[in-house]
Amino acid sequence: MRTDRPTIMSPRPNERYNAREAEPKWQKVWEDQRTFRTRDDAGASGRPKYYVLEMFPYPSGRIHMGHVRNYTIGDVIARYKRARGFNVLHPMGWDAFGMPAENAAMEKSVHPKGWTYDNIAAMRTQLKAIGLAIDWDREFATCDPEYYGQEQALFLDFLAAGFVSRKKSTVNWDPVDNTVLANEQVIDGCGWRSGAPVERRELTQWFLNISDFADDLLAGLDTLDRWPEKVRTMQRNWIGRSEGAKVFFAVDGVEGAPDYKLEIFTTRPDTLFGASFCALSPHHPLTQKLAADNAELQAFIKKCDQIGTSEEAIETAEKMGFDTGLKARHPFIDGHTLPVYVANFVLMEYGTGAIFACPAHDQRDLDFARKYKLPVIPVVAPKDRDAAAQAAFAEELAAHGTDAFTGDGVAINSDFLNGLDVTAAKRTAIAKLEAMGLGEGTINYRLRDWGISRQRYWGCPIPVIHCEACGTVPVPRAQLPVLLPDDVSFDRPGNPLDRHPTWKHVDCPKCGKPARRETDTFDTFVDSSWYFARFCAPNAVTPTDRTATDSWLPVDQYFGGVEHAILHLLYARFFTRAMHKTGHLDVEEPFAGLFTQGMVNHETYRDANGQWVPPSEIAIETVGGARIAKRLSDGGPVTIGAIEKMSKSKKNTVDPEDIIAQYGADTARWFMLSDSPPERDVQWTDAGAEGAWRFTQRVWRLVTGTPDDLAPKGTALPADLDAAALGLRRVAHQALAALTDDIENLRFNRAVARIYELANAISAFNPANAGGKWAKREALEYLVLMIAPMMPHLAEECWAALGHETPAVDTEWPVADKALLVEDSVTIAVQVNGKRRDELTIARDADVETVERAALALEKVEKAIDGKAVRKVIVVPGKIVNVVV
C-alpha cells in the first residue's frame, strides 16, 4: 500500500528536480523573451509556416484532464515544428457563448457575461501553468463584441450570397416553462426542470443552406488525406448521398383534391411490386390537412409529438401507425391500391416526408407490417438458387419472416423486372416510371440544412430586423455589431432578449417605421466555424485579413475530440466554402491535417449509500492482491466501479491544478503522452502519475548525477571510440531517428518508449575513456532535446545544467547520423510450416541462397523437418525464413 505522496521539498534539495520552482521560472523566461509570439513574416524570414490548432475550450470554469491531453498533444507538435525551423502559429481562444452561462445565471443569480469572463480568467491562469507554447497575444473569446460583430458581418454576406434561408422547423417545447428545450434538456421525453412531457412546436427559423453544398462537401473529403479514415467515412454517411427515385402515387378521396398525387422518395424502386402500404410523416402537409377535421388523427399526431426531436428518440420509439382510410394507386399494377398510414418513424426532414413500404426488404417496414397485419410480399430472392428454392424462400419470408432480406439478389414476383439483379431492376423501374410520367430518378441527401436560430440570450444576435412592410431587413453594416444588452433578467425561463423592454424595438432601416429586432441568437457552432480564420488576424476590422489568412491557412494540424467528428468539422468545412465564395478566404478546406484524440477516463467510486465519491477523498490499499477503497475522512467502505469518462456527475474527476501543484506540469504532460496511443481513451491512475513523476527525477539524476563522466561542452568528436562508446552512439542516434518519426506520425506513446530505451542505455553505460565521456554527453544532450517538446520545463533545466546558455526551446532539432542507424548483421526467425523453430544471425546483405542454406543447417530446424521432404523455402530478406514440408 502507498497512500503517501512524494514531497517536492526534499531533505537534499540540490539533488532533486524542483518542478514547483523550475516551471514558473521558465514560463517567465519564455514570456519575457516573447518566445512564442508569432510574427506574420513567414515568407520574408524564409521559414515555412505551420499552423497548429487544438479545438478551443468552452470556459466552464476549470480546465479538466481532457484539456490537458488535448493541449499537450498540440503543444508537442507546436514545439517540435518550431525546433524544426517552422514559423509556427499556435493560438488559443474561448468558445464562450452557450447554455451553461445561462444556466449559471438562473441558478446562481450571476450575469452570463461576468460568469464567462471570470471563468476565462481562471482557466487562462490554469492553461498557462501547463507551459504551453502559445501566442497569447492572439487570444479572443467568441463573446467579445469584436468577434461576434464580425460574425454578424459574415452572416450578412452569406445572406446576400443566397446561403441563408428562413423556414419552419420543429423544436422541443416545454409546456410548463414555456420555453424551447435543447435535446440534452429532454430526459425520457420530459423537460429537465419542469418534468412535464415535451411537445413539439413549429417555429420559423434561420437556416444556412448547407445541403446546397452537399456534393461539394462530399467531394472535398477525398482531398483530406491527412484526416482519419473513420471521420471521412462518418461524414460521408452523414451527408448520405443516395440515388433513388421520386414516385407519384395517385391518392383517391382527398377532399378538394381529386387528382392528388402523393410524392414519395425511395432508394429501392426495384421493390415496388412488393409495396404493401404508404406512410406519411405526422408533419406531412397531407397529414395536417386530414387532421383538420379528424380528432382521432389529431390525437395520434399529438402522441407522436410527445417524442423528442432527436433522431435517436424517433428511431428507437415503438413504431406507431394510423390508417387514414385513403387508398394510393399502385403505379405498375392497374386497379391495385395500397392503404395510406401516418407513421411516427417517417421523418418530414428526409426525402419527401412520405414513403412506400416494402416489408419483405426493409426491417422497419417489416416490423410495422407485422404489427398492423399488412401483407409481406417478397420481390427479391437470393441469387444462385433455382426457381423452386426462390419460391420456397419467398413463401417462408412472407408467412413467418421476422428478418427483412436486404441483400443483393434477383427480382421475383415483379412482372417486367423478374430476373434482374437489384441494380438493373432499379434502373429499369426508374425508366418505366419516367416513361409513364409517374416518377423520375433522383438523388437525395440525408444532410439537412443547418438550423442556426436559438431562442436564447447568451449568443450572437442575428443581425436582422423584421418590418411589417419590408419583411426581413438586414441590419445596415454601419450599425454592427448588434450588441447584446447587459440589463437582462434570468428570474424566469424563456428568452430574455424577447422580453427586454426596449431592445427589440427599432425602426426599420428601409422605411423607418417601427419594426422588431430579431431576438434569436446564433447556434454556438456558428462561432466555432470560423475562429481558426480569425486567429490569423484577430484584430482585423473585417472578418478576415486576406494577407494573413492567405499565408496561414489551412490549419496544418488540428487536434480535438472525436466527439466532434461530424457536426463541428462539417460546419467548419461548410463555412470555409461559404467564406471562400464571399471572398473572405482563399482556401476551401480549413484543416489539412486532423487528429482526433481519445477521452480521459477514471475509475468510479461509490460509498455505502450509493453516492459517488471523488478520487481525492479516498485511499486505496491492496489486500491479498485485491484493491480495497476507503473514504479518507472516516474510513467508510467504498466500492470501486467501472472506468468511465471523467465527468462531474460521477465525480470521477482529477483536477489538473492539484496534479500540477503536486508533481508539476511536466509530469502531467508526460503521463498524458505515455502508454495509451493518443487516439484511444486513456485511464488516469495515481500509479501512472507517480511513475511519470519518478521519470522526471530520473532524467534529472541522469543529467546531473555524474558530471565527471561527461566531456566538456563543445569538445570535438574523438577519432578512436571504443565499441561501448560507439554502441551508445548507435542507440542515441537510432532513438533520435525513431522518435522523430514517431512525433511526425503523432505516435507519442511510442516516442515515450524510445526515450525510456535511451535513458536505460545511458544508465547502463560507464565511460571508460574520453571517447566514452564524449558519447555520454552526446546521448544526454539528445535525450534532453528529445524530451523538450513533451516536458519543456525539465528540458530547459537540464539543458542549462549541461552548460548551455541558449535555452533548449531555441535550439535546433538534432539530426541523426545515417551511418549510425544501420547494423551490419540481422537476426531473422526461421519457421517450419509457419511455426518458429529457431533464429539466425547473419550478414545484413547475405543473399537468399546463403540464408536458406544457413537456415536448413540449424539443428532445431533439422529436427522439426524430421526427415520429411522440403517442398518450398520462403526467404524474406532481413525478416524471416519459412520452410514448408
Added chain:
RNA sequence: GCCCCUGUGGCGGAAUGGUAGACGCGGCAGACUCAAAAUCUGUUGUUGGCAACAACGUGCUGGUUCGAGUCCGGCCAGGGGCACCA
C-alpha cells in the same frame, strides 16, 4: 434503431501480412539502510518440467495465405455520434 470505432499478459500497451508481448505500471527476489522511503540489480504470458525444452496463447467463429493480432465473412461485448450539450 442507424453510422463509426475498439477488443492482445495482473494492468496501460508494442508489433510495413513475417520471431506476439517493445516500453511503462504492478508483482516477486536481492543490494543499500538500524529501519523505512527513495534508488539500484535481477526476474515476471499460461501450463507441464530440476532443466534443456515442449504445448497453448491476441473477444468468439469460419475463411484467404507458405505464414493472420494484422486481410475477408458472420457473431459477441464496450465506447463515440445521431443535427438545440459543447
